[in-house]
Amino acid sequence: MSVRGKQVVTSFIKSLLHKISFGTLFAKKKSVKLGLYGPPNGGKSTLANRITNDWLGEDMSSVSNVEHETREIIIREQIIIKGKKGKELSFNLVDTPGISTRIDYEDFMKKGMKRTEAKKRAKEATKGVIESIKWLDDMDSVVVVLDSTKDPYSQVNITIIGNLQARKIPVLIVANKIDLKRSNMELIKAAFPQYEVFGISAKYGTNIEEFYEKLIEFST
Numbered sequence: 001m002s003v004r005g006k007q008v009v010t011s012f013i014k015s016l017l018h019k020i021s022f023g024t025l026f027a028k029k030k031s032v033k034l035g036l037y038g039p040p041n042g043g044k045s046t047l048a049n050r051i052t053n054d055w056l057g058e059d060m061s062s063v064s065n066v067e068h069e070t071r072e073i074i075i076r077e078q079i080i081i082k083g084k085k086g087k088e089l090s091f092n093l094v095d096t097p098g099i100s101t102r103i104d105y106e107d108f109m110k111k112g113m114k115r116t117e118a119k120k121r122a123k124e125a126t127k128g129v130i131e132s133i134k135w136l137d138d139m140d141s142v143v144v145v146l147d148s149t150k151d152p153y154s155q156v157n158i159t160i161i162g163n164l165q166a167r168k169i170p171v172l173i174v175a176n177k178i179d180l181k182r183s184n185m186e187l188i189k190a191a192f193p194q195y196e197v198f199g200i201s202a203k204y205g206t207n208i209e210e211f212y213e214k215l216i217e218f219s220t
């Protein structure tokens, strides 16, 4: 091959490499992970389904009034939400198992499960909690979903939020279930004054449009 020929090949390879690295960079940017974290039963999976239904027309998670329904990480890739001002947010949504410090199979039996089923659920739930914590570092931003009818000053909430703060991961706190009479968003605001607290009802869709706007603003 002539010298000229070699140069052409080299520059071709260089440009290809440039394209590949550019492509990888682009791909990386696209796979922004948004995690839903919180104690069991706060409504993470209900919110995950609300988001995927609104933007993709399908569910991604199973919902139940029995705690620890989600016992494995669930990821829905490539969700694009569009804001009113034309801004877009592209992300992978991660629904996580609820984090708790005490998992007792007898609690599941009280909800009507047989002993073997309850023991299995408790074992899986424990694994799920570990998974959730392991995945924390992978998150680009996190929405902490709290049941606004419950006491926010729990050890679990403080641990989750403290962990996110230490890792410098951006956090938005959602006060869910504002449709319920006992809901008290002010208590959540008082418990975590350094964070923005946003009230929604994931089940009925209350404030959900505003939540999407907030999400775009917070993640871009």
Ligand SMILES: Nc1nc2c(ncn2[C@@H]2O[C@H](COP(=O)(O)OP(=O)(O)OP(=O)(O)O)[C@@H](O)[C@H]2O)c(=O)[nH]1
Binding pocket: 038, 039, 040, 041, 042, 043, 044, 045, 046, 047, 062, 063, 064, 065, 066, 067, 068, 069, 070, 071, 096, 097, 098, 099, 145, 176, 177, 178, 179, 180, 200, 201, 202, 203, 204
């Ligand atoms: N009233 C009311 N109920 C809700 C709302 N969001 C979720 N729920 C109910 O709360 C219960 C728990 O919801 P999930 O979405 O399974 O909660 P989760 O946080 O995913 O729970 P784990 O998977 O156990 O961590 C279910 O019975 C839901 O129907 C809400 O906005 N309002």
Ligand SMILES: [Mg+2]
Binding pocket: 044, 045, 046, 061, 062, 063, 069, 070, 096, 097, 098
């Ligand atoms: Mg769930």
